Amino acid sequence: MADPVSRTILLLDIEKYSDRDDVEQAYLRRMLYDVTDRALESAGIDGTLRLRADRGDAVMELIDANAPVTALLRALLTDVPAELRALNRMASSSAQIRLRGVVASGYVAVDGHDGWVGSDLNRACRLLDAEPLRAALRERSGDFVLCVSESVHAGVVRHGHPGIPAEDFHPVTVESKNGPLRAWLHGPVPGTAAGGDHGGGGRGEAPGGSGDRPAPRGSGGGPSGGPEPRGAGDPEQGADGAADRPAPGGSAKGPHRAGPAEVPHRAGPAEAPAPAGARGAPAPGHVLNVSGGSVSFGGSFGGGDTTVVLGDRLRDRGERP
Structure with a gap:
């Protein structure tokens, strides 16, 4: 050899x-x-x-x-x-x-x-x-x-x-x-191709995204497209999920914004189109209807005049009792 x-x-x-x-x-x-x-x-x-x-x-x-x-x-x-x-x-x-x-x-x-x-x-x-x-x-x-x-x-x-x-x-x-x-x-080692799933079960990725942002929420606002749970992310919701609205017969703590599923209030004795002003024109400003102890709001409270309907009487915000 x-x-x-x-x-x-x-x-x-x-x-x-x-x-x-x-x-x-x-x-x-x-x-x-x-x-x-x-x-x-x-x-x-x-x-x-x-x-x-x-x-x-x-x-x-x-x-x-x-x-x-x-x-x-x-x-x-x-x-x-x-x-x-x-x-x-x-x-x-x-x-x-x-x-x-x-x-x-x-x-x-x-x-x-x-x-x-x-x-x-x-x-x-x-x-x-x-x-x-x-x-x-x-x-x-x-x-x-x-x-x-x-x-x-x-x-x-x-x-x-x-x-x-x-x-x-x-x-x-x-x-x-x-x-x-x-x-x-x-070249790549078999079974370890680049771009594979490395584990992580965190946020979903938006289609075509880079993984740096979560997947978009469904049309209903919930994680899977359903309605968003009450009390989650709404500053007007309390800890128990109920809106901060006045109890019957009580006074309002603040303006109440009507939601998409607002329950209509019961019509009182003076329930009618917006009350007329002194000369038959619609009363200026916003309307507050108080009937049978329940309160409902038309519009929102801001500047300008406000008319209060108490039973069958009208009282402007500037009128004294």
Whole structure:
């Protein structure tokens, strides 16, 4: 076995490959190789800087450590999604190709059978088959998802190089038979999409609102559109919900505003149209009817003259008894 050397590891895998028939699988393999070759060429990585291993529904590339990882990541984030969109636009439903990708780094040796040996390579394969990466591809509308190892994130991604937005990568922990593996997924982590409900059962939100204001009240004034409870929010309501109106036979404590469901008062002996003035004209000002001990108000009390009706007598506010 040769001595292990430092390599950048690229893995690409076809989604739902085994669900296709032989003809479709052969087509998908050709497309996988074409997409991989074009992405590596776009990154400036030619055939002299890489070794390829075929895994049937996947491809593994061992890339020379001197090849720039930044160029490889930019090609994977931009060129590969564009290539897949172009292919799938013209392909039938059975020939759609969607890929999972992993970029890792580590030491790999080549044995006498041209096989690849190395624990870093094993961990990269665990990431490729991990459920978070599979779930991300299932939940997204795009055709490609990418995950990078902890070492690639620490050495390249987190520094925010042009075309590699560090804020778009999110940490994930992958369970494997060798223990948990930490990696970084490009795009939303499955099950934690932005904008979801974070719990809070406070005020309702107005349709189309930002959540900063409560939902509008119903037409009836109550929380659900019904009538507003008496005594709530009305300065003229007492603690028991009753209006501060004079008791029968008593005196009024203040002006009483007639509500929409005002109960009509009983007509007294002098109940009639507004009383006439001294010359037959309507009496100026407001009218206070006092009959049988009950009091009702016409209008509101303010400036001007007021006429008081007591039984069958008229008395102006300025008239003395």
